[in-house]
Amino acid sequence: MNAVLEKQAINDFPLIFERSKTGRRGVIPPQAAKAKGVNLEDLLGADNLRTSSLPLPEVSELDLVRHYTGLANRQMSVDANFYPLGSCTMKYNPKVNEVAAGWFTSLHPYQDPNTAQGALELLFNLAKDLGQITGMDAVTLQPAAGAHGEFTGILMIRKYFESRGELEQRRVVICPDAAHGTNPATAAMAGFDVVEIPGNERGEVDFAALEAALNPSVAAIMLTNPNTLGIFETRILEISAKAKALGIQLYYDGANTNAIVGRARPGDMGFDVIHLNLHKTFTVPHGGGGPGTGPVGVKAHLEPFLPTPIIARSDNSFKLEFDRPQSIGRVRSFYGNFGNLVRAYTYIRSLGAEGLHDASSMAVLNANYLRVKFQKIGFETAYNRVNMHEFVAVPPKGMKTLDFAKALLDYGIHPMTVYFPLVVSESMMVEPTETESLETMDRFADVMQEILLKAKANPSWLEHAPYNTVVRRLDEVAAAKKPMLTFQKLSRN
Amino acid sequence: MKYTPHTPEDVKHILETIGVASVDALFDDLPEAIRNPKIDIPAGLDEHGVLEHMKGLAAKNLSLEAAPSFLGGGMRHHFQPSAVNALTFQSSFVTAYTPYQPEVSQGELQAMFEYQSMIAALTGLDISNSSLYDGATAVAEAALLAMRQTNRSTVLVSRGVHPEYRETLTTFLECVGAKLVNLELEGTITISQAVEPDIAAVIVQNPNFLGSLEDMKVLAARAHEAGALFIAVVDPLSLAVVQAPSEYSADIAVGDGQVVGNAANFGGPAYGFIAVKEALMRQLPGRIVGATKDVDGKRGFVLTLQAREQHIRRAKAKSNICSNHALMALQSAIYLSALGPNGLREVATVSAVMARELESTLNRVGLKTLTTGKYFNEFVVKLPKPAEEIRQALSKKGVHGCVPVPLEYGFGNAGLFAATELTTSSDIAKLEAALKNIL
Numbered sequence A: 001m002n003a004v005l006e007k008q009a010i011n012d013f014p015l016i017f018e019r020s021k022t023g024r025r026g027v028i029p030p031q032a033a034k035a036k037g038v039n040l041e042d043l044l045g046a047d048n049l050r051t052s053s054l055p056l057p058e059v060s061e062l063d064l065v066r067h068y069t070g071l072a073n074r075q076m077s078v079d080a081n082f083y084p085l086g087s088c089t090m091k092y093n094p095k096v097n098e099v100a101a102g103w104f105t106s107l108h109p110y111q112d113p114n115t116a117q118g119a120l121e122l123l124f125n126l127a128k129d130l131g132q133i134t135g136m137d138a139v140t141l142q143p144a145a146g147a148h149g150e151f152t153g154i155l156m157i158r159k160y161f162e163s164r165g166e167l168e169q170r171r172v173v174i175c176p177d178a179a180h181g182t183n184p185a186t187a188a189m190a191g192f193d194v195v196e197i198p199g200n201e202r203g204e205v206d207f208a209a210l211e212a213a214l215n216p217s218v219a220a221i222m223l224t225n226p227n228t229l230g231i232f233e234t235r236i237l238e239i240s241a242k243a244k245a246l247g248i249q250l251y252y253d254g255a256n257t258n259a260i261v262g263r264a265r266p267g268d269m270g271f272d273v274i275h276l277n278l279h280k281t282f283t284v285p286h287g288g289g290g291p292g293t294g295p296v297g298v299k300a301h302l303e304p305f306l307p308t309p310i311i312a313r314s315d316n317s318f319k320l321e322f323d324r325p326q327s328i329g330r331v332r333s334f335y336g337n338f339g340n341l342v343r344a345y346t347y348i349r350s351l352g353a354e355g356l357h358d359a360s361s362m363a364v365l366n367a368n369y370l371r372v373k374f375q376k377i378g379f380e381t382a383y384n385r386v387n388m389h390e391f392v393a394v395p396p397k398g399m400k401t402l403d404f405a406k407a408l409l410d411y412g413i414h415p416m417t418v419y420f421p422l423v424v425s426e427s428m429m430v431e432p433t434e435t436e437s438l439e440t441m442d443r444f445a446d447v448m449q450e451i452l453l454k455a456k457a458n459p460s461w462l463e464h465a466p467y468n469t470v471v472r473r474l475d476e477v478a479a480a481k482k483p484m485l486t487f488q489k490l491s492r493n
Numbered sequence B: 001m002k003y004t005p006h007t008p009e010d011v012k013h014i015l016e017t018i019g020v021a022s023v024d025a026l027f028d029d030l031p032e033a034i035r036n037p038k039i040d041i042p043a044g045l046d047e048h049g050v051l052e053h054m055k056g057l058a059a060k061n062l063s064l065e066a067a068p069s070f071l072g073g074g075m076r077h078h079f080q081p082s083a084v085n086a087l088t089f090q091s092s093f094v095t096a097y098t099p100y101q102p103e104v105s106q107g108e109l110q111a112m113f114e115y116q117s118m119i120a121a122l123t124g125l126d127i128s129n130s131s132l133y134d135g136a137t138a139v140a141e142a143a144l145l146a147m148r149q150t151n152r153s154t155v156l157v158s159r160g161v162h163p164e165y166r167e168t169l170t171t172f173l174e175c176v177g178a179k180l181v182n183l184e185l186e187g188t189i190t191i192s193q194a195v196e197p198d199i200a201a202v203i204v205q206n207p208n209f210l211g212s213l214e215d216m217k218v219l220a221a222r223a224h225e226a227g228a229l230f231i232a233v234v235d236p237l238s239l240a241v242v243q244a245p246s247e248y249s250a251d252i253a254v255g256d257g258q259v260v261g262n263a264a265n266f267g268g269p270a271y272g273f274i275a276v277k278e279a280l281m282r283q284l285p286g287r288i289v290g291a292t293k294d295v296d297g298k299r300g301f302v303l304t305l306q307a308r309e310q311h312i313r314r315a316k317a318k319s320n321i322c323s324n325h326a327l328m329a330l331q332s333a334i335y336l337s338a339l340g341p342n343g344l345r346e347v348a349t350v351s352a353v354m355a356r357e358l359e360s361t362l363n364r365v366g367l368k369t370l371t372t373g374k375y376f377n378e379f380v381v382k383l384p385k386p387a388e389e390i391r392q393a394l395s396k397k398g399v400h401g402c403v404p405v406p407l408e409y410g411f412g413n414a415g416l417f418a419a420t421e422l423t424t425s426s427d428i429a430k431l432e433a434a435l436k437n438i439l
């Protein structure tokens, strides 16, 4: 190895595999002595045994701690950084949720339900609360994420039409072109054709285009309200009336519910199905990508189709009910991401109806404040009107949103969502959430202004940012062209 | 409680800046008829009040820590080393989003790259994504993948695959018009038979739901003779000692990762894993992390092969999955690193050893083993009464008993028992004493 390469290798944060040394031990498991001298051939049968090597890392406990502490330090997070990632609702995740959830981790899904009454009671009441919050008649807590909730909800619509003998005819699911990618992907996965509807100059769905697309072949319309541009669909009651007249089901993508909790309910807007992202609105942490949780609420006519099992109450005890002849069936194993449901439940108990109303109010207040600040410092906002919990801005002509995102990194601020929704070019979607202070937002606006001024004076500075992160811009094209997806492959390279 | 920081002066200043008279005015776009609905949920509690309330609910559960557990069937109670939780639940992992900005997400991205490498190591296959929701949806995604790859739409699934996974598979396949056919069992082992040429995939679980270790080599060969993909549903802990999917040429390996490092969490969250041969890489659903270099030549990691995903391909994506179960996969990677190959082998071996002690005890009290052939650490016994009744009677005596075996298997009353490295001889003695009273 030449000196330059050697220096680079030293600068790279080692992989856990590169810290490994044959024979080194970390944790010794319980009763390990019982593994000594066991004849696995006798126990498991010679043909059933693993003969290939098991190349897992071999490290001491301190190596392990240094490694994962080091990795944790190479991360931005809500706990450390302002994180106005639009559509993702990166609000503060209260510590009390984590403490409470810790009391519910050691429960087995198949233990005697009489020994899990606290867990079942919690689930029963959480479903009831979410029904109240969304204006829906019944709620399943099973889906693992927003997209999984969408799938569950659209399948219920499918079963509903099947039960009415209309499935052959109801082929189409309509989504706005600004919809999140999971909406069309879900509809396709559930066996429907997707039709996309354009938006209008006010950032809402083009009502005439939508109306023209409605006919008896349509099974459902999937909407987000406020939509993915952060704008409330003001004609929602007309849309739902039109849908209802044709028997079309209205689906609410609840990723943006943080704008309206306590202010309005999708059920009252005429939606038949809703999923909620508890990892957005209800303070379940995002975990660096998941696990999320995507409960689905429905109106009474769809209740028979809920996935199994459901949680039922009889007198003062709670049980799992499996016998649901019209159910869509199972969408996953067991009963949902229970650990996350505990967190969301804790949050709802903490805030109560009034606190939830306040949270959404402040989320919308903050987003509007930042929209006005952005306009004042020289950014355009995509639709010049009051927005809800998030807004879309664009940089001055000729400048790239990606570059602004990269420049923010050096200031310790996580960028907004970039290049979504696809309908606004160079879009920056900003969602501060209700838990951020005036001072944090002011600093963000100051930083954005500074970046803008520095970039105008020195465009090359902007194009090459960031400068102080643990790695700088990465070659994503090379990553996709010559995929290196495991240590095994990388070390052979 | 409240987590909103504004003082009244802050709110006033913000409203003036926006140029509106009140917070309510920001909601003028909402139709008047639906504004400010009454929501019937109790008033909020202060933090201490919330904790007391949650403690009250927790007290109505019998924790796996408080009573010996013989429960398996997809999840088990294993030992959680202290370092694993301490390192997993660091707030910079917990409160980050999906690593969209790689320069400030190297911790998560590298951890997922390492996780993918560990899944590849366990299964012996080439490529892993960075997690799915759970074992059941992983099976469904694997079947859909096989259908895309082979352009066929019938899937053969062994009845030995976890019943809840098969139910989930049914849900996912039915709506796209795919057909699901069962491979039947003899005793508790899958019957190997010639596979029809229109089959996209053959799905077999090893060890299967009833505990048996299957003849995976023969079953895989039958699938491949018909041009079908072979999907192995595996228990990742078992792979420390039981043959790896690569050793019987499986094309896809999937499963639930709970048993290697996640708490049981009353059924979730854990995570689903999926690993494939290199040729299937571009068919994978979900996030994948790859290694690359930055502009200075430093090694770094990014989300890659995104042209498969919903945010790019929309209706044509390989799957609708967006958020995955990264934190649970991370917890598992830390667990696997903490134990290493030797520790994992010990956990697996001790689990198998204790299962034999458990089996002979159950046989001694008159419960006959129904599982045929060899098993790893779970097995089925015939019961004289419904398993639910026995489970309940055992729980009253402070023992988490057995998983009821569904009637579809034709055994009548039967229960699935499991042992782990946490199962001690005195736990088994406690179970024996309780059973003597019940049976």
Ligand SMILES: Cc1ncc(COP(=O)(O)O)c(C=O)c1O
Pocket (backbone or CB within 6 Å): A087, A088, A145, A146, A147, A148, A180, A182, A183, A224, A228, A253, A255, A256, A277, A292, A293, A294, B321, B322, B323
């Ligand atoms: C508008 C919208 N819909 C759906 C989703 C999908 O949610 P999840 O990632 O939980 O599957 C998201 C989140 O990314 C979203 O922002």
